Amino acid sequence: MASPHDRKYLQTHEWHKPEDGLVTIGLSKFAVDELTDITYVDVAKTQGPIKAGESFGEIESVKATSDMYCGIDGVIVEVNQLVIDDPSIINQDPFERGWLIKVEPTDTAQLDAMMTAAKYDQENH
Amino acid sequence: MQRTPFYKFHSQHGARFVDFAGWEMPIMYRSIIEEHRQVRTAGGLFDVSHMGRLKISGRDARRLLERTLTRRISDMKQGACRYSLVCNEQGGVLDDVLVYRFEYHWLLVVNASNREKILAHLHAHVGDWAVKIEDQTLSTAMVALQGPRVMDQIARFSTEVPNLRRYSFCIKKLLALEMTISRTGYTGEDGVEVILPSLMAGMAIKLLLREDPDSQNSVSIQPAGLGARDTLRMEAGMPLYGHELDEATDPISAGLLFAVSLDKDDPTFIGQEALKKIAQDGPARRLIGLKLDGRRTARQGASVYIGDSHVGNVTSGCLSPTLGFPIVMAYIEADRLDTDATASVEISSKRVDAQVTALPFYKRP
Numbered sequence: 001m002a003s004p005h006d007r008k009y010l011q012t013h014e015w016h017k018p019e020d021g022l023v024t025i026g027l028s029k030f031a032v033d034e035l036t037d038i039t040y041v042d043v044a045k046t047q048g049p050i051k052a053g054e055s056f057g058e059i060e061s062v063k064a065t066s067d068m069y070c071g072i073d074g075v076i077v078e079v080n081q082l083v084i085d086d087p088s089i090i091n092q093d094p095f096e097r098g099w100l101i102k103v104e105p106t107d108t109a110q111l112d113a114m115m116t117a118a119k120y121d122q123e124n125h
Numbered sequence: 126m127q128r129t130p131f132y133k134f135h136s137q138h139g140a141r142f143v144d145f146a147g148w149e150m151p152i153m154y155r156s157i158i159e160e161h162r163q164v165r166t167a168g169g170l171f172d173v174s175h176m177g178r179l180k181i182s183g184r185d186a187r188r189l190l191e192r193t194l195t196r197r198i199s200d201m202k203q204g205a206c207r208y209s210l211v212c213n214e215q216g217g218v219l220d221d222v223l224v225y226r227f228e229y230h231w232l233l234v235v236n237a238s239n240r241e242k243i244l245a246h247l248h249a250h251v252g253d254w255a256v257k258i259e260d261q262t263l264s265t266a267m268v269a270l271q272g273p274r275v276m277d278q279i280a281r282f283s284t285e286v287p288n289l290r291r292y293s294f295c296i297k298k299l300l301a302l303e304m305t306i307s308r309t310g311y312t313g314e315d316g317v318e319v320i321l322p323s324l325m326a327g328m329a330i331k332l333l334l335r336e337d338p339d340s341q342n343s344v345s346i347q348p349a350g351l352g353a354r355d356t357l358r359m360e361a362g363m364p365l366y367g368h369e370l371d372e373a374t375d376p377i378s379a380g381l382l383f384a385v386s387l388d389k390d391d392p393t394f395i396g397q398e399a400l401k402k403i404a405q406d407g408p409a410r411r412l413i414g415l416k417l418d419g420r421r422t423a424r425q426g427a428s429v430y431i432g433d434s435h436v437g438n439v440t441s442g443c444l445s446p447t448l449g450f451p452i453v454m455a456y457i458e459a460d461r462l463d464t465d466a467t468a469s470v471e472i473s474s475k476r477v478d479a480q481v482t483a484l485p486f487y488k489r490p
Contacts, residue, residue: 040421
């Protein structure tokens, strides 16, 4: 399945979607499928400043635990409580309902340095 | 990478594959948790063809096995299976195996990752004995059918199999198919493991999964992957080589004394002296179960504390799909068990409280 083109991607599989002045961050379907059933989401920082390359939390599946990274400087303004209460939503709908955090960016130009959907899918298939 | 005769079957059922000890194996088809529940509530079919199958025959086959297996096998009757360990001189575990007693030969089922090592170990101890060792891993296939409804399914084509006792087996001829069917498994459920010729694999799987037109529930047995096999065996408190068992770990620490015959003398087994001493002195470490607070899972290597002292490490862990809370197995210093202090496990630099609990975590009703 092709990843959506309305957003950019990190090597570490987080998608970054700009909308209404914020950047929504989640995990790609490829990454979610690799993790298998997700059992726990821990967003360590629920609010406040974050830097590009910083981990904003951890995700656990039946098989493994992984860090999740933010690709942009800014301030975390919202966390998706829905997926914290029911992490399986990330398996069901990683690109929409399964989003993780929203960041108010300080420099949206940082998105330009991230991968396009086409490039991301080329590297992960 | 090696593929089993069921590779096409897995692909057709949407399997996601992983490299497991050089074999391309299905980790899951739809969801590990769903497949886990399928096994606990109805039935699952696992491809375990990657496990090594070694045929041991010849006049001195029995002696070679007594020498290399920790558990006595001379008293086994034809049609019996027994769980045993293979140890080094220090009592460290080289592998955990299942031994089958046939009329004129024996069969060892060994872990995929240890097959070459065990073959070499057996050859190294043959000496002057008349023993033939044949690796039948590639010429045969093996599946495990596990779950509360498996025996009903099998009863449709065999009256003998559902009457097998635990850890016994029979040879079943069906059309051109000869299968070895044992009432054994690695999930904590009732069920069987079936060994059959590789060439018959496609035909056999159709037969085993054939639907009963009279059945109320449409599907009683579904394919399940190695992911579910791992979480099922954890709930059942069963050790996995590379996690609870390795060459630096003895079977007594692992709680497997039942599979060690310390009084063997015809001949003695490799590691017997070392294990006698450990049994007399008591092991330094013990395998325990821990139930964790919260929802987070500890992974292999995580530190275990009692009070403020670091007392051991986690060997396996998962969020138990059946019980709904995180479970881990861990080795801890044996003399730290008798204390009222709280146990805890370190996850992401935080301590999570834990309760020591007896293994297994789950027993079938």
